[in-house]
Structure formats: structure tokens, C-alpha cells
Amino acid sequence: xxxxxxxxxxxxxxxxxxxxxxxxxxxxxxxxxxxxxxxxxxxxxxxxxxxxxxxxxxxxxxxxxxxxxxxxxxxxxxxxxxxxxxxxxxxxxxxxxxxxxxxxxxxxxxxxxxxxxxxxxxxxxxxxxxxxxxxxxxxxxxxxxxxxxxxxxxxxxxxxxxxxxxxxxxxxxxxxxxxxxxxxxxxxxxxxxxxxxxxxxxxxxxxxxxxxxxxxxxxxxxxxxxxxxxxxxxxxxxxxxxxxxxxxxxxxxxxxxxxxxxxxxxxxxxxxxxxxxxxxxxxxxxxxxxxxxxxxxxxxxxxxxxxxxxxxxxxxxxxxxxxxxxxxxxxxxxxxxxxxxxxxxxxxxxxxxxxxxxxxxxxxxxxxxxxxxxxxxxxxxxxxxxxxxxxxxxxxxxxxxxxxxxxxxxxxxxxxxxxxxxxxxxxxxxxxxxxxxxxxxxxxxxxxxxxxxxxxxxxxxxxxxxxxxxxxxxxxxxxxxxxxxxxxxxxxxxxxxxxxxxxxxxxxxxxxxxxxxxxxxxxxxxxxxxxxxxxxxxxxxxxxxxxxxxxxxxxxxxxxxxxxxxxxxxxxxxxxxxxxxxxxxxxxxxxxxxxxxxxxxxxxxxxxxxxxxxxxxxxxxxxxxxxxxxxxxxxxxxxxxxxxxxxxxxxxxxxxx
Numbered sequence: 001x002x003x004x005x006x007x008x009x010x011x012x013x014x015x016x017x018x019x020x021x022x023x024x025x026x027x028x029x030x031x032x033x034x035x036x037x038x039x040x041x042x043x044x045x046x047x048x049x050x051x052x053x054x055x056x057x058x059x060x061x062x063x064x065x066x067x068x069x070x071x072x073x074x075x076x077x078x079x080x081x082x083x084x085x086x087x088x089x090x091x092x093x094x095x096x097x098x099x100x101x102x103x104x105x106x107x108x109x110x111x112x113x114x115x116x117x118x119x120x121x122x123x124x125x126x127x128x129x130x131x132x133x134x135x136x137x138x139x140x141x142x143x144x145x146x147x148x149x150x151x152x153x154x155x156x157x158x159x160x161x162x163x164x165x166x167x168x169x170x171x172x173x174x175x176x177x178x179x180x181x182x183x184x185x186x187x188x189x190x191x192x193x194x195x196x197x198x199x200x201x202x203x204x205x206x207x208x209x210x211x212x213x214x215x216x217x218x219x220x221x222x223x224x225x226x227x228x229x230x231x232x233x234x235x236x237x238x239x240x241x242x243x244x245x246x247x248x249x250x251x252x253x254x255x256x257x258x259x260x261x262x263x264x265x266x267x268x269x270x271x272x273x274x275x276x277x278x279x280x281x282x283x284x285x286x287x288x289x290x291x292x293x294x295x296x297x298x299x300x301x302x303x304x305x306x307x308x309x310x311x312x313x314x315x316x317x318x319x320x321x322x323x324x325x326x327x328x329x330x331x332x333x334x335x336x337x338x339x340x341x342x343x344x345x346x347x348x349x350x351x352x353x354x355x356x357x358x359x360x361x362x363x364x365x366x367x368x369x370x371x372x373x374x375x376x377x378x379x380x381x382x383x384x385x386x387x388x389x390x391x392x393x394x395x396x397x398x399x400x401x402x403x404x405x406x407x408x409x410x411x412x413x414x415x416x417x418x419x420x421x422x423x424x425x426x427x428x429x430x431x432x433x434x435x436x437x438x439x440x441x442x443x444x445x446x447x448x449x450x451x452x453x454x455x456x457x458x459x460x461x462x463x464x465x466x467x468x469x470x471x472x473x474x475x476x477x478x479x480x481x482x483x484x485x486x487x488x489x490x491x492x493x494x495x496x497x498x499x500x501x502x503x504x505x506x507x508x509x510x511x512x513x514x515x516x517x518x519x520x521x522x523x524x525x526x527x528x529x530x531x532x533x534x535x536x537x538x539x540x541x542x543x544x545x546x547x548x549x550x551x552x553x554x555x556x557x558x559x560x561x562x563x564x565x566x567x568x569x570x571x572x573x574x575x576x577x578x579x580x581x582x583x584x585x586x587x588x589x590x591x592x593x594x595x596x597x598x599x600x601x602x603x604x605x606x607x608x609x610x611x612x613x614x615x616x617x618x619x620x621x622x623x624x625x626x627x628x629x630x631x632x633x634x635x636x637x638x639x640x641x642x643x644x645x646x647x648x649x650x651x652x653x654x655x656x657x
Contacts, residue, residue: 002047016038017240018239022234028215028217029216031220031226047189069176069177074175076165080161081162154201155178171365186214206225211641245627276296319462326389330468334348335384357496407446410445412427504530513526601623
């Protein structure tokens with residue numbers, strides 16, 4: 001479908017790729033990973049044609065079209081939400097024109113070529129594909145699909161007629177995601193889509209993309225999102241692309257093993273170089289060994305040097321000791337919060353107890369950040385009371401970390417503002433544990449990256465002891481290693497905390513209670529985040545149609561209308577089942593191929609002669625691990641797809657005739 005051959009890209013002295021190749025097939029599920037600044041977004045833009053490679057070639061099949069979601073910078077104006085979503089169907093006109101062009105070419109060739117000629121067969125396949133796309137994206141389903149996707153992404157019925165200018169930046173990105181899903185490009189490229197989604201819409205889009213019948217290329221820091229959707233991982237490192245079969249968890253295991261093998265090979269080569277160099281230095285003046293010396297020099301010159309990645313540095317810190325809090329850490333009683341005439345909460349009460357580890361969940365705009373600020377006592381309320389318990393000391397991490405920080409202040413000045421009784425050396429040591437080095441100390445806050453700002457905000461939190469943490473999206477902009485370090489410290493934190501986050505893997509081991517905000521009401525759920533999400537999923541699945549997608553009808557309907565609606569339901573069911581069943585067939589073929597390869601490798605292991613060839617044996621062990629991990633991923637995808645098919649088919653059986 002799309003093939004990148006030996007591409008290179010460089011910005012100034014920084015080389016992103018050198019002679020890198022990548023193939024995106026019709027059913028690819030690819031996660032692109034790498035450290036910040038490695039070139040993930042640039043690679044996606046090269047695939048879409050927005051950025052030109054310095055060298056190399058890009059080949060696309062005739063009917064391949066791409067859809068690309070950037071990390072940010074998308075705004076819509078001048079239309080209602082529904083009108084903006086409906087715009088994607090204007091492309092049907094160009095699709096129809098393409099179909100007409102193929103038909104004319106077939107008619108012209110038919111006059112001069114035999115019916116079974118290869119060019120005519122190719123044109124017939126192209127026409128069939130174009131007709132399928134036209135039928136799939138047009139017809140009775142337009143309004144139903146628009147509503148389904150917009151509602152799945154968190155919009156409501158009343159939002160449909162709002163002007164797009166009224167929505168905040170994150171919602172504009174959701175509008176763009178909706179338009180891409182409605183367009184259904186053959187290659188869908190999403191750059192950090194989870195940044196703009198709450199936990200409910202994240203689950204919805206994950207399930208939707210599981211049945212997506214085009215190719216997916218994903219960049220995300222959400223490991224569970226990648227685990228559930230990716231079947232192949234492409235890592236950008238050392239100016240090249242390295243492919244791993246399997247999902248993200250499988251990639252981490254394989255990378256650890258490959259790194260171990262590469263490091264051992266690198267160490268062996270370094271020892272060889274050192275021994276050879278010693279021989280050269282020792283024997284250079286010995287004329288009898290001149291030929292040997294020259295031979296060794298030529299060997300070193302021709303040797304392809306092994307390169308290993310620098311070990312990824314991560315933050316290292318501990319929470320300072322704090323006094324033991326009373327049984328009740330904080331209570332909010334009958335609070336009301338409004339912005340002008342818009343009431344966010346009315347008569348809302350909460351109690352946090354010692355030992356509570358709470359996730360605060362809800363859709364974007366439900367008031368999670370506002371409630372976090374109220375608990376941190378930085379946001380005024382109209383009615384009610386906020387009471388801290390005995391011996392409670394709070395620490396607050398704001399989602400907008402720049403809100404109360406002087407943009408012109410340096411890194412060192414930013415922590416000095418909050419420090420009392422800590423020496424400059426102690427502050428520098430603290431900043432060093434958050435990866436700020438000597439030159440970083442004098443950087444103005446305004447020039448820091450998102451990840452650096454988050455790390456600095458975390459460092460400020462540690463300047464005084466606290467036994468109740470209020471954390472609003474603490475992992476935004478943090479890389480995988482830093483996120484893991486924060487998670488490990490929270491696991492051992494002796495106090496209580498409440499966390500606003502949509503990162504399920506980050507929350508999973510930390511939480512024993514969930515506060516869920518919806519329509520100004522708060523409900524409490526005991527147990528883990530996964531328990532809560534499973535319960536919500538079961539409740540949603542028990543409904544035949546979501547309430548907001550039901551179309552009200554007059555109480556009396558003619559037979560003609562009823563038949564029309566029955567036909568629409570059948571078409572909708574077919575539209576939902578077809579991509580799932582196509583994906584099932586594809587996954588089953590991949591499972592069969594992977595099982596054959598695994599059996600072949602295991603058969604090779606029974607050949608004793610293979611143990612005399614260490615390099616071949618090592619490669620086979622690595623490939624066996626890759627195939628085993630791939631099979632685990634494929635079995636998981638098969639199980640999820642089969643469950644979705646069975647659920648849709650059971651809905652059909654449950655309908656009354």
C-alpha cells in the first residue's frame with residue numbers, strides 16, 4: 001500500500017533517519033515509538049507527503065489515501081459541529097468522478113484489448129474497490145454514522161448545533177478525529193490521539209479502531225492503547241527504524257533481550273579493538289612485524305563498528321516524610337460551584353479518608369480540574385464548605401503547570417521561590433534528580449519543553465512534606481521512564497491521594513476507589529480503575545442502543561416506515577459486522593502463518609548441528625521469542641474481535657420481530 005525505501009531526513013546536524021525503510025500493508029497495525037525528538041511525528045508527515053525526505057523513495061498504490069491527526073494546532077470555524085462533520089462526505093463527489101474515469105478507461109481499452117488482459121483486469125479491480133468505497137460511505141447511514149462517532153467521542157445531542165468556535169482546543173482535536181473516522185482513509189495516522197480524550201472516549205475509540213479495516217499507524221505514550229491495537233512496533237533509534245513483531249509489551253521484552261545481546265556483542269568488539277590496538281602500538285617499531293601491523297590497521301579501518309544506545313536516564317526521587325493524618329483527610333459538604341449562570345456542581349459532598357487512593361474520572365468538561373482546585377483550596381466556591389482533617393498537609397500538582405510560575409524565572413529560581421531552609425546545593429541536588437543539569441539551571445521556564453515543565457513542577461512539590469496529594473494529569477508530557485518512576489514512588493507513598501488522569505496503565509496499580517463525575521453529580525465506586533471500567537462497559541453493553549443515539553419516532557408508524565427502519569438496522573448491523581469479520585479472517589490467517597513459523601523454528605532446534613553455529617542459534621532464539629509474542633498479541637486480538645462479533649449478533653437475536 002505505502003512503502004518507504006531508504007529514506008533519509010536531517011535537520012541541521014541532527015540525523016533523524018538514514019537509509020530507513022518501512023512497509024505499510026492494507027491491514028497493518030503499527031505503533032511508532034522512540035524518545036521525544038527522535039522523529040516520530042516527522043515520519044508520519046513523510047508518509048502523508050507533508051514533509052519531503054532528503055533522499056529515498058516513497059511508493060503508494062493507486063487508491064491509497066491517508067488521514068493524519070497531528071498532536072495539536074487544529075481549529076474549526078464558521079459551522080456547527082454537525083455541519084463540520086458532514087463536510088467529509090463532499091469527498092464522495094471526487095470518488096464518483098474517479099469511478100467515472102475508470103469506467104471510461106475500461107470502455108476505451110475494451111475496444112482494443114482482449115477481455116482477460118492484465119490492464120483490463122487491474123482496472124476492473126480498481127472499479128470494484130471504488131464502488132465499494134462509494135457504497136460504504138454513502139446512503140442511508142450518513143446521519144447515523146455522524147451521530148454515532150460524535151457521541152462516542154463525548155459530544156452530546158445539544159452539541160450538534162453549537163458553533164465550533166465555542167469548543168475548547170481539546171474538543172477541536174476530537175472534531176478532527178471524528179472527521180477522520182467518518183472519512184475512513186485507507187491509512188489512518190494518529191499522533192498522540194489519547195492526549196485529547198477522557199477515559200470513556202478513549203475506551204470507545206479503542207474498540208472502534210479494533211474493527212477498523214484500513215491500516216493504522218499510531219504514536220502514543222499510552223501503553224495500554226498500543227497494547228490493544230498494535231501488532232507491530234517500529235522503533236526510531238540511532239538514525240534507523242527497527243521493527244518488532246507483537247504489541248507494545250512484547251516490544252519491551254524483545255528490546256530488553258536485543259539490548260542485552262547487542263551490549264555483549266559491543267563489549268566483545270571493544271575488547272577485540274583494544275587488543276588489536278595494543279598489538280599495533282607495541283609492534284609498530286618492529287620491522288619484522290610491519291606486514292602484520294598493516295594488516296591489523298586495515299582490519300580496524302574496515303571493521304563495521306557496533307553502536308549502542310545511551311541508557312535512557314530517568315528521574316529519581318522520594319517523597320519527604322510527613323506526619324500521620326487523621327482518619328478524615330478532607331470533607332467537602334454541600335458545595336456549589338458556578339461560572340456565571342452555568343452551575344457546574346450543586347450540593348456536592350465528598351469525604352476522603354486516610355489510606356484512600358482515588359482516581360477522579362469523568363468526561364472532559366465535567367469539572368474534574370475544577371474539583372481538584374477546590375480540594376487544593378485554590379478555587380473559590382459559591383456555597384458549602386471545604387474542611388481539612390487533623391494534621392493534613394496538601395500538595396497540589398496542576399494540569400496547567402505554568403499557571404503560577406514566572407515564565408522569565410530560571411529553573412533554579414523557580415524552586416527557590418518555594419524553598420525555605422534549603423541550601424542552593426541542596427536545590428541543585430534535587431533538580432539533578434529530575435534530570436536538570438548545570439546548564440539547565442539558568443534556563444528560563446518559558447523555554448522548557450512540556451516534559452521539563454512537568455518534571456520541574458514535580459520537583460517543587462517535594463520542597464515540603466505532604467500527606468495528601470492532589471494530582472491533576474501528572475503524567476502529561478512525561479516519557480515512559482519518568483512516568484514509571486512517579487508510579488513507583490506513589491505505590492510506596494504512605495499518605496492519601498486523588499489523581500485526575502486518563503492513563504489506565506498508570507492508574508491501574510495505584511487506585512482503591514473511583515470518584516466519577518457526571519452531570520454535576522459524583523458517584524463513588526470501591527475497587528480498582530479496571531473494576532470500574534469493566535462495570536461501566538457491561539452496563540453500556542446491556543443497552544441495545546445508547547440513549548443519545550436513539551431516534552424518536554411518532555407513536556404510530558406506517559408499514560412503509562417500519563420496513564425502512566428495519567432495513568436501516570440490517571444495514572447498520574452489516575456495516576458493524578463486516579469489518580470485524582474481515583479483521584477476524586485476517587487475524588486467523590496471521591495466526592496460522594505464525595504457528596507454522598514457530599513449528600519450523602522448533603523443528604530446527606532438534607537439529608544438533610545448529611548448536612555449532614552460535615550466531616544462527618542466537619538469531620533463531622530471538623525470532624522464536626518474537627513469534628511467540630506475536631502469537632500472544634494475535635490471540636488477544638482474535639478474542640476481542642470474536643467477543644465484539646458475538647455481542648452484535650446477540651443484539652440481533654434479542655430484537656423483537
